Amino acid sequence: MLSFVMQHTMFFMIPLLIVALGGLFSERSGIVNIALEGKMIMGAFTGVLVILTFQETLPGQPILIIALITSMLVGVAISFFHAYASINLQANQIISGIAINMFAPAFAVYTARLLLGTHNMHFSNQFRIESVPHLGDIPIIGEMFFQNTYITTYLGFVILAIVYIVLYKTKFGLRLRACGEHPHAADSVGVSVTKMRYSGVLISGGLAGIGGLIWVIPISTVFSGSVAGFGFLALAVLIFGAWRPVRVMFAAFFFGLMQAISHSYSGIEFLRALELPAHFYRMTPFIATLIVLAFTSKNTVAPKAIGQPYDKGGR
Amino acid sequence: MYTIEMRNVTKIFPGIIANDNITLQLERGEIHALLGENGAGKSTLMSVLFGLYKPETGEIYKNGELVTITGPNDANTLGIGMVHQHFKLVHNFTVLENIVLGVESTKNGILQMQDARARVKALSEKYAFDIDIDAEIRHISVGMQQRVEILKMLYRNNEILIFDEPTAVLTPQEIEALMNTMRNMAAEGKSILFITHKLDEIKQVADRCSVLRKGKMIGTVKVSETSKEELSEMMVGRKVALSLDKNEAKKGAAILQVKNLQKSSGDGKPLKNISFDVFAGEILCIAGIEGNGQTDLVYALTGLSEVDSGQILMEGTELSKMKIRKRTEMGISHIPEDRHRHGLVLDYSLAYNTILQTYYTKEFQHRSFLRKDAIMAYARRLIDRFDIRSGQGEETPARSMSGGNQQKTILAREIDRNPKLLIAVQPTRGLDVGAIEYIHKQLLEQRDAGRAVLLVSLELEEVMNVSDRILVMYEGEIVADVDPKKVTFNELGLYMSGAKKDKVVA
Numbered sequence: 001m002l003s004f005v006m007q008h009t010m011f012f013m014i015p016l017l018i019v020a021l022g023g024l025f026s027e028r029s030g031i032v033n034i035a036l037e038g039k040m041i042m043g044a045f046t047g048v049l050v051i052l053t054f055q056e057t058l059p060g061q062p063i064l065i066i067a068l069i070t071s072m073l074v075g076v077a078i079s080f081f082h083a084y085a086s087i088n089l090q091a092n093q094i095i096s097g098i099a100i101n102m103f104a105p106a107f108a109v110y111t112a113r114l115l116l117g118t119h120n121m122h123f124s125n126q127f128r129i130e131s132v133p134h135l136g137d138i139p140i141i142g143e144m145f146f147q148n149t150y151i152t153t154y155l156g157f158v159i160l161a162i163v164y165i166v167l168y169k170t171k172f173g174l175r176l177r178a179c180g181e182h183p184h185a186a187d188s189v190g191v192s193v194t195k196m197r198y199s200g201v202l203i204s205g206g207l208a209g210i211g212g213l214i215w216v217i218p219i220s221t222v223f224s225g226s227v228a229g230f231g232f233l234a235l236a237v238l239i240f241g242a243w244r245p246v247r248v249m250f251a252a253f254f255f256g257l258m259q260a261i262s263h264s265y266s267g268i269e270f271l272r273a274l275e276l277p278a279h280f281y282r283m284t285p286f287i288a289t290l291i292v293l294a295f296t297s298k299n300t301v302a303p304k305a306i307g308q309p310y311d312k313g314g315r
Numbered sequence: 316m317y318t319i320e321m322r323n324v325t326k327i328f329p330g331i332i333a334n335d336n337i338t339l340q341l342e343r344g345e346i347h348a349l350l351g352e353n354g355a356g357k358s359t360l361m362s363v364l365f366g367l368y369k370p371e372t373g374e375i376y377k378n379g380e381l382v383t384i385t386g387p388n389d390a391n392t393l394g395i396g397m398v399h400q401h402f403k404l405v406h407n408f409t410v411l412e413n414i415v416l417g418v419e420s421t422k423n424g425i426l427q428m429q430d431a432r433a434r435v436k437a438l439s440e441k442y443a444f445d446i447d448i449d450a451e452i453r454h455i456s457v458g459m460q461q462r463v464e465i466l467k468m469l470y471r472n473n474e475i476l477i478f479d480e481p482t483a484v485l486t487p488q489e490i491e492a493l494m495n496t497m498r499n500m501a502a503e504g505k506s507i508l509f510i511t512h513k514l515d516e517i518k519q520v521a522d523r524c525s526v527l528r529k530g531k532m533i534g535t536v537k538v539s540e541t542s543k544e545e546l547s548e549m550m551v552g553r554k555v556a557l558s559l560d561k562n563e564a565k566k567g568a569a570i571l572q573v574k575n576l577q578k579s580s581g582d583g584k585p586l587k588n589i590s591f592d593v594f595a596g597e598i599l600c601i602a603g604i605e606g607n608g609q610t611d612l613v614y615a616l617t618g619l620s621e622v623d624s625g626q627i628l629m630e631g632t633e634l635s636k637m638k639i640r641k642r643t644e645m646g647i648s649h650i651p652e653d654r655h656r657h658g659l660v661l662d663y664s665l666a667y668n669t670i671l672q673t674y675y676t677k678e679f680q681h682r683s684f685l686r687k688d689a690i691m692a693y694a695r696r697l698i699d700r701f702d703i704r705s706g707q708g709e710e711t712p713a714r715s716m717s718g719g720n721q722q723k724t725i726l727a728r729e730i731d732r733n734p735k736l737l738i739a740v741q742p743t744r745g746l747d748v749g750a751i752e753y754i755h756k757q758l759l760e761q762r763d764a765g766r767a768v769l770l771v772s773l774e775l776e777e778v779m780n781v782s783d784r785i786l787v788m789y790e791g792e793i794v795a796d797v798d799p800k801k802v803t804f805n806e807l808g809l810y811m812s813g814a815k816k817d818k819v820v821a
Contacts, residue, residue, distance in 0.1 A: 165425075169425050169426055170421070170424055170425060170426060171419040171421050171424075171426060174408075174412060174415075174416060174419060174426065175416065175417075177405070177408075178405050178408065178416055181405045181406060181407060181408070182403065182404070182405045182406065184403055185402075185403035185404055185405050185413075185416070186405075186416065186417070187387065188387055188397075188399065188403040189387060189391075189403070189416050189417030189418070189467070190386065190387045190388035190391060190417045191416070191417050301407075304406065304407075312367070
């Protein structure tokens with residue numbers, strides 16, 4: 001039973017982790033990214049479109065890889081708008097983000113109807129891995145992490161490791177963080193704030209795009225132009241994780257666990273025995289979000305320059 | 316041949332010539348002061364040298380060769396470094412990270428800090444900086460932060476070092492140390508440009524001094540051959556009284572009595588058991604380094620925040636629980652530290668800013684409608700009396716006024732209410748010599764009219780000149796109660812940095 005919950009936790013945790021890490025790049029560079037939801041939808045939509053195109057002709061895993069790459073590219077592309085508005089035009093970052101959030105589902109539904117006649121995009125799940133060779137045979141751990149799984153789970157952890165190294169061990173990361181804290185300091189030592197913030201926003205779009213697709217695949221075989229508020233949940237994960245990669249992982253695990261319980265409580269005996277209405281379980285992740293953020297957000301420290309357009313003349 | 320020569324630089328902003336045909340020559344190994352009032356064009360000139368502004372005309376030569384500078388990177392390549400007035404440090408980076416930012420060395424894309432660490436350590440030892448290079452910026456003192464800025468320039472092997480008002484935030488001891496560092500660096504052949512408006516410091520450390528006034532270069536003089544009076548005359552364009560003429564204070568009854576004030580937490584240090592009196596007819600000054608509880612104390616007195624325990628008595632009436640309006644009506648005036656945040660509504664006109672605390676009185680309001688004529692007439696009266704200058708008279712938006720005139724507006728409003736107690740927090744911050752002189756005179760006038768004046772100041776010069784009695788705050792405590800005539804700058808510095816402490820009983 002524990003392994004069952006764990007497997008489900010992974011399904012929810014990984015997209016949250018990847019999308020939150022995406023948000024992290026943008027926000028550590030100083031740009032608020034409330035558009036994660038919209039970027040996820042764009043990624044999921046195009047990814048599913050790719051799956052639909054190839055699912056008759058190619059085997060599962062290659063399709064998944066092509067779809068992931070497409071999702072990433074589309075996420076990057078849509079981020080250009082966000083970056084251009086908030087960096088070049090110095091627009092309000094919240095508003096340009098909301099614009100993307102409003103545009104994405106409408107675009108997905110409209111285009112799906114245009115191409116497929118319906119906005120419910122049914123695809124077949126050929127990506128599940130029953131058991132990873134050898135690793136899946138390890139007692140307990142194998143069952144928890146290497147059975148009934150997807151390559152995307154491991155991709156999530158690889159991304160986490162890369163993000164950590166890039167952020168803390170490279171020149172790029174040092175400069176990116178400086179731009180989010182004190183862009184004038186960065187500028188005064190010759191770091192281009194514009195370049196850094198563009199990088200942050202575009203990387204964030206790429207990861208959010210991937211995250212959108214990774215969210216759809218394990219839990220459904222139909223995409224209908226929505227990611228059910230996961231982009232906003234990822235934002236909560238980012239804040240709960242105090243804008244730091246490892247903490248973000250723990251936050252994602254916590255929220256993933258909540259989601260897993262809410263979706264699969266009927267498979268957990270003692271929860272089913274409580275005979276509470278289904279709605280109760282459905283709302284637990286959101287109630288938990290409220291409670292956790294209410295208690296933690298006061299103490300977490302956001303990047304100092306977040307949300308402020310960079311004005312060379314200002315101080 | 317000059318290390319740096321700026322020739323005939325003109326920089327025009329819409330409506331103003333910020334630099335008018337300025338030529339500045341910097342020799343190798345000299346400390347060259349750049350003196351001028353606010354708005355004289357010092358910062359603009361340095362920004363041109365740094366490549367942040369492109370001048371309309373003019374050239375920059377380094378060692379006789381024409382160079383073009385289009386940004387900080389070019390400046391750095393040419394060996395020009397700058398300690399900005401507002402430090403450009405990332406608060407949650409370590410000292411080392413701040414120093415290498417922008418000139419990092421990497422191997423296979425991974426940061427390599429060992430060499431940098433060794434070099435920074437060596438530099439820090441050479442100049443006796445005594446700095447913990449792994450400490451985060453937010454945990455070290457302002458004086459240390461300035462050393463980080465200096466290390467940043469040294470790490471980049473800069474030869475031309477610009478210091479923009481570097482002493483404004485330092486204690487006398489730290490200033491002394493900085494002056495020594497500057498002398499050492501100059502002795503090694505580095506050239507230093509030292510922007511300031513403090514004449515004493517120029518006399519102490521500079522070899523030559525260039526004076527700017529209203530965008531024009533007035534002249535470059537040898538400091539050893541020029542008196543302070545001459546320098547200030549060059550800067551302002553007229554004779555300025557450098558020291559205030561003041562009579563003995565005629566101390567009256569206690570107006571404000573503060574007893575055992577405690578406050579556990581706030582923006583700064585907690586207030587620990589603060590007691591003191593302010594008497595009619597005296598200027599009591601609270602000195603101290605920024606962030607030692609002065610702000611919290613003023614907030615407590617004026618009602619901007621609450622205290623945990625203790626009493627604030629105004630002529631015997633307890634007011635520590637009173638609303639701000641009540642306190643204002645009791646006769647407290649407040650010239651706040653942050654004039655944009657607490658002093659003015661920047662988007663209101665000058666006139667409306669003058670009635671912020673009195674708009675509800677009969678004079679300005681009739682059946683809850685504002686009496687515009689009365690307000691405008693009142694504002695015109697203040698403009699005349701306090702010589703407030705602005706583009707459109709009483710209709711001028713406060714935002715578009717100069718800092719000095721904004722401050723005069725606040726001063727006018729607060730003084731015209733005929734307060735019993737005037738609390739002035741850093742009233743001359745960021746103002747030029749002329750405006751400072753004016754404000755000091757007004758404070759003295761209030762004192763001579765028998766009012767109690769509580770002045771909070773970070774400027775030692777001001778503390779010594781204006782006050783009749785000095786309290787020093789350190790870490791939320793009052794550590795000294797001294798007479799300005801009997802105390803030296805050095806002693807005050809020791810109190811301010813916590814090295815010396817008296818048992819003060821009010």
